[in-house]
Amino acid sequence: MNKLDNLYREELLWVSQNMTNKKIMKSPTLKARQVNPLCGDEITLMIKTKEGEIKDVTFEGAGCLISQVSASLLAKSLEGAKIRQAQKFSDKKLLSILKIDPTPARMKCALLPLWTLRIAFENYGQR
Amino acid sequence: MLNPDEIKKDFPILSREINGQRLVYLDSAATSQKPQVVIDTIAAYYQTINANVHRGVYTLSEEATAAYESARKKVADFVSAKKEEIVFVRNATEAINLVAYAWGRANINKGDEIVITEMEHHSNIVPWQILSVEKDAKLVIWPVEDDGTLNLENLENLITPQTKFVALSHVSNVLGTINDIEGIIKKIKGINPQIVVIVDGAQAVPHLKVNVNHLGADFYVFTGHKMLGPMGLGILWGRQEILDNMQPFLGGGEMIREVTWAKTTYNDLPWKFEAGTPNVEGAIGLGAAIDYLNQVGMDEIRDHEKKLIKYAMDKLSGDDQIKIYGPTDIEKKAGVISFNLEKVHAHDLAAVADSLGIAIRSGHHCAQPLIKSLGEQASARASFYLYNTEGDVDALIAAITKAKEVFKV
Numbered sequence: 001m002n003k004l005d006n007l008y009r010e011e012l013l014w015v016s017q018n019m020t021n022k023k024i025m026k027s028p029t030l031k032a033r034q035v036n037p038l039c040g041d042e043i044t045l046m047i048k049t050k051e052g053e054i055k056d057v058t059f060e061g062a063g064c065l066i067s068q069v070s071a072s073l074l075a076k077s078l079e080g081a082k083i084r085q086a087q088k089f090s091d092k093k094l095l096s097i098l099k100i101d102p103t104p105a106r107m108k109c110a111l112l113p114l115w116t117l118r119i120a121f122e123n124y125g126q127r
Numbered sequence: 128m129l130n131p132d133e134i135k136k137d138f139p140i141l142s143r144e145i146n147g148q149r150l151v152y153l154d155s156a157a158t159s160q161k162p163q164v165v166i167d168t169i170a171a172y173y174q175t176i177n178a179n180v181h182r183g184v185y186t187l188s189e190e191a192t193a194a195y196e197s198a199r200k201k202v203a204d205f206v207s208a209k210k211e212e213i214v215f216v217r218n219a220t221e222a223i224n225l226v227a228y229a230w231g232r233a234n235i236n237k238g239d240e241i242v243i244t245e246m247e248h249h250s251n252i253v254p255w256q257i258l259s260v261e262k263d264a265k266l267v268i269w270p271v272e273d274d275g276t277l278n279l280e281n282l283e284n285l286i287t288p289q290t291k292f293v294a295l296s297h298v299s300n301v302l303g304t305i306n307d308i309e310g311i312i313k314k315i316k317g318i319n320p321q322i323v324v325i326v327d328g329a330q331a332v333p334h335l336k337v338n339v340n341h342l343g344a345d346f347y348v349f350t351g352h353k354m355l356g357p358m359g360l361g362i363l364w365g366r367q368e369i370l371d372n373m374q375p376f377l378g379g380g381e382m383i384r385e386v387t388w389a390k391t392t393y394n395d396l397p398w399k400f401e402a403g404t405p406n407v408e409g410a411i412g413l414g415a416a417i418d419y420l421n422q423v424g425m426d427e428i429r430d431h432e433k434k435l436i437k438y439a440m441d442k443l444s445g446d447d448q449i450k451i452y453g454p455t456d457i458e459k460k461a462g463v464i465s466f467n468l469e470k471v472h473a474h475d476l477a478a479v480a481d482s483l484g485i486a487i488r489s490g491h492h493c494a495q496p497l498i499k500s501l502g503e504q505a506s507a508r509a510s511f512y513l514y515n516t517e518g519d520v521d522a523l524i525a526a527i528t529k530a531k532e533v534f535k536v
């Protein structure tokens with residue numbers, strides 16, 4: 001498989017056109033925004049929790065297909081998870097969901113949503 | 128007439144392949160490629176005359192010093208400056224920071240106003256922002272018109288009795304706009320001749336014939352690596368009187384005349400501003416690059432780029448899924464075209480281009496406020512130089528077609 005087909009798999013292209021969780025959430029429990037300073041891509045994650053469990057996750061943002069699809073898939077896979085589990089969500093796990101093998105420059109696009117999630121939890125921890 | 132196919136042969140990197148395809152390099156606004164003669168000159172410097180400059184009395188040091196200073200003379204001649212007014216620094220950003228620290232901190236006070244344009248690179252925004260915060264001065268923004276140009280009539284409102292300083296670029300690194308620097312500065316100095324003006328010429332000197340005396344600026348900065356020279360050598364030009372009256376930026380070796388515990392007296396221009404061992408290979412390499420540019424001819428280079436811009440603009444503007452930013456009049460545009468393909472993020476377009484061996488820039492181009500004012504978050508950018516051909520533009524168009532297939536738009 002060539003580089004391009006790996007990065008832009010059919011499934012990811014489909015997700016990019018069907019991101020139902022790309023929307024603003026009213027009064028989220030947790031919220032964080034991160035920007036990739038290299039390219040300006042931005043992600044805002046909004047999370048609703050109840051009794052230590054993640055009930056709903058949405059996101060807003062602008063950026064390349066990889067960063068936006070990654071945010072959408074991350075949001076989806078967090079639903080129903082315990083906060084304690086979600087706090088351990090690894091880079092490797094997100095890449096395995098995306099099933100891509102990005103170059104170092106594009107790795108930042110793929111992982112931006114996860115960095116945003118970690119900031120959201122940091123904010124949570126400080127409350 | 129410049130023959131880009133012949134010129135390409137002088138640049139070894141342009142014969143390499145990327146992802147199995149011929150490299151098509153369309154990012155010269157970020158950095159230019161280097162001709163073999165520049166690479167050879169740097170190698171020859173280390174093979175034959177390497178020594179520290181302005182320090183030894185032995186032959187090698189004398190030769191290295193002569194080569195370093197003769198490079199300075201070439202740079203000075205290239206922009207019609209005096210060699211005392213050419214200060215070598217690391218890059219154009221450092222040149223701007225030198226002015227912000229050495230001139231700005233001595234001359235900007237509380238309540239003063241600094242005018243900068245909306246089309247500036249971060250390097251001509253952030254130093255003035257830092258200075259404004261430190262001195263409690265006001266940063267005033269000169270907005271860009273919808274066609275990517277600056278309206279000189281705005282100056283009458285922007286320049287107030289509090290205005291002390293104006294910073295603007297000669298050519299926009301995003302829009303390619305060539306600003307009428309001479310006209311702008313004439314107008315500024317007509318309102319108040321005491322206002323000091325710095326011009327960021329990083330995107331201008333590689334592509335246009337520049338005569339710093341005609342422009343009327345007080346400071347003008349540019350960088351070697353965008354004009355076929357090596358990285359790590361920026362140039363600050365300043366009017367001699369203003370440089371003479373400034374305190375040094377960095378202290379250390381080279382910039383002194385005499386050091387005692389009581390006090391230090393400073394060296395003459397330009398060495399007063401060149402503390403520490405300078406980038407000798409950078410200067411000598413840039414000297415070779417300037418020889419190369421002179422041999423081709425700056426007018427020829429500009430004519431060639433105009434032809435390429437026209438060719439590219441005609442092709443791109445024929446596609447209604449493409450949005451182009453900045454001036455459409457090629458007389459007002461340098462070899463930079465920023466654009467977006469509808470519904471495809473610039474990074475994704477650049478990734479598709481890369482798969483075909485084409486290097487284009489994508490993102491905010493270190494000019495986030497400008498990109499935001501265009502209502503965008505990123506754009507793709509193709510920039511041209513003397514080694515680019517119509518075939519390179521055709522390759523870009525093919526990449527756009529391919530991106531439409533990949534992303535089904």
